[in-house]
Amino acid sequence: MSCFWVSSDKLSILYRLICANACAKPIINSGFSGPLPSCECQDGYFNRPNCQKVTPPRIVDFKNKRVNPGEHTTFNCTISAFPTPRQNDITLESTSGKKAILRESKVLRTFKYSRANIFHVNSVAKGEKYTCLMNGIAGKTSLTIPVDLYETPRLNSKPRVPPELIGAINMTIEWPPWNPRNGDTGDPPILWYSIWVKTSLEKNFRMMGYVYHTFCRGKRVCSFNIPELRPSTEYEIYIVTKRDGDGGRGPPGPHIFAKTLCSQPDLPPKIEQVMSSAEHNLSYPKTKLTVTWKYKHENLDTHTFFIYYLSLYLSIPVF
Incomplete structure (x- = not known):
């Protein structure tokens, strides 16, 4: 490794080490005790000593399988970056604090330098939001979306009973x-x-x-x-x-x-009492006849009885 020293105009006690052969994109390092044992890549580069340029992460797909409220679902968080994201670089978080379980992680063949992490959530509810996060060598990114749910159906017109x-x-x-x-x-x-x-x-x-x-x-x-x-x-x-x-x-x-309607008697009525009384006026006499009976409805409680009264007026014209 060939290195040389350059003095600073502003700080004479600081020196910058330029590692020309160690890094394709070297950084300038400073310190009182001289150069570090090895060169490090500057921001935006990785893989020393070659120091390749990174491609910042980009979320290419983030959605959940649409389900009913209260059901379990899966989230697909796919991120493209260079270098390709590692499995643990991609995580899923919920605003409600629900735990997301990683079920599958795979590098995609159709999208170069892309990884898809599939997460499982046991139960999702209306109003919840979920965030796909990437934190790796290529950098950081995140995206938050509301959970996608079916709307449960409702009849909004009133039923009727003819x-x-x-x-x-x-x-x-x-x-x-x-x-x-x-x-x-x-x-x-x-x-x-x-x-x-x-x-x-x-x-x-x-x-x-x-x-x-x-x-x-x-x-x-x-x-x-x-x-x-x-x-x-x-x-x-x-x-x-x-x-x-x-x-x-x-x-x-x-x-x-x-x-519901009143029910019809299941058994013949039991006559309890028959009373009569005579009434007279100037036109013609009247006779009032009162009949009392009761019956028990078989569809109701055994101690339930109905008592009925019927008054009849019998008229005899006067000639």
């Missing part, structure tokens, strides 16, 4: 199939609709059943007969739409209220 389809212990609900042209939101494909009901005395809704979307294709409305209801009871009802995937359950649609 009055003629209301019974004492069941009712039929109808709704138009999910369609963005009708103002419904979310992403297809749609799998099914689930129907949820509760009374005013109940705290939680109960799922009464579901209807596959394929059964509604080509129809103006979907329908479902809600069973096992109580007579003369008002119910609150809504429909949930589900798309493909484990996390595809959408938010509840508009709520409606519908009341």
Whole structure:
């Protein structure tokens, strides 16, 4: 290695060592005790003693596999640089602090001096952001993006219960199939609709059943007969739409209220009492007849009885 000394005009006690043969792009080193044992490459160069020029890192691909909220996904962070990034040079960070697991790292053949790191995240949620970072010999760079998610579907038009389809212990609900042209939101494909009901005395809704979307294709409305209801009871009802995937359950649609009819007697009534009383006026006499009976509804609690009163006025004209 051939080196020579050059004195500084400003600082006479400092000397600069120029290593002409050691580095293709040498740096000027200074110190009180003379030159260092070996030359180092200046910024923007690497691989001493040849000192090749680096190519700053560039993120050529950064995205995640689109999934439903709450599902797991993978992120692809591909970076091109010279020298080619090493596996540990590329990392993934989350603004929510979620852990990213490196599942695969490979140098690409189609893109020279490029490496793709594939990261796995167990669960992603709406509003989260993720950052692909590069910190290596070629330099530093980063890119932050929001997680790409499907929007879960929702029926925005109210369902209806036709009055003629209301019974004492069941009712039929109808709704138009999910369609963005009708103002419904979310992403297809749609799998099914689930129907949820509760009374005013109940705290939680109960799922009464579901209807596959394929059964509604080509129809103006979907329908479902809600069973096992109580007579003369008002119910609150809504429909949930589900798309493909484990996390595809959408938010509840508009709520409606519908009341079941009074039930018909299951057994003949039991007469409790018959009373009569006469009434007279100037035109013609009247007789008031009061009949009292009760019956037990078999679909209700064994201690529930209904008592009815009926008053009849029998008139006999006076000639």
